[in-house]
């Protein structure tokens with residue numbers, strides 16, 4: 206397993222789940238981690254675990270105006286960033302194809318525009334590093350279209366494209382852009398799921414996969430393989446997904462509302 210050490214790293218979504226496990230793991234490996242989230246109390250609790258290695262910066266990545274003041278607060282903590290890992294995100298399902306635009310906007314604000322904001326704020330500090338890395342948490346749900354995931358899956362598919370487009374833009378520089386696609390990870394986000402989650406792994410295991418992938422400079426970090434490989438196959442032969450998988454997962458049996 207590859208290890209990252211003695212870097213300055215900004216992790217968003219660090220107050221819970223994957224981001225929290227990642228912050229603790231990176232701090233243990235002698236990095237200085239700036240941990241972000243909206244809940245100050247959860248961040249303060251996290252900092253207590255490693256006060257010298259963890260700095261905290263409360264922010265709402267989905268709030269464009271509030272993010273504009275973040276550079277000043279980041280500058281109080283560091284003069285550069287080697288790695289940024291954008292973990293902040295949310296999930297809401299569209300049950301019964303209600304297509305409420307407010308819900309879609311909430312999901313896109315956190316999962317897509319939140320990452321755009323994070324990169325905008327981080328870029329000047331990343332350019333001060335000799336080997337800058339920007340990584341963001343997409344999802345294996347972007348590989349095949351899951352029922353009820355119209356908002357979540359679309360936001361992650363848009364994020365995949367965004368990251369690859371940025372990668373294309375900076376391909377003549379030393380800036381590395383990484384797309385991370387986890388399968389099911391046991392966190393407060395998935396605790397709300399009311400279905401069986403195949404190949405569920407712990408947040409600590411996910412953090413290990415992510416650190417290893419970044420240390421090895423992988424462009425895409427998909428895990429676990431026992432889920433990512435079958436999904437990639439079904440993503441390629443999509444007719445099989447629609448013929449055999451989607452009908453089993455879909456909860457809609459009729460379009461009639463009565």
Ligand SMILES: NC(=O)c1ccc[n+]([C@@H]2O[C@H](COP(=O)([O-])OP(=O)(O)OC[C@H]3O[C@@H](n4cnc5c(N)ncnc54)[C@H](OP(=O)(O)O)[C@@H]3O)[C@@H](O)[C@H]2O)c1
Nearest residue numbers: 218220221222223242243244265266293294389390392394
């Ligand atoms: N768990 C999975 O199975 C799974 C699978 C694939 C991808 N992912 C992705 O992995 C990322 C982390 O998910 P998780 O499972 O660890 O979920 P989680 O435990 O719910 O953590 C989500 C984190 O994002 C932060 N956050 C949400 N909205 C934010 C906002 N507007 N501004 C700032 N921070 C915000 C939350 O902190 P505050 O509430 O304090 O703001 C929290 O720290 C997400 O992008 C998710 O889509 C998760």
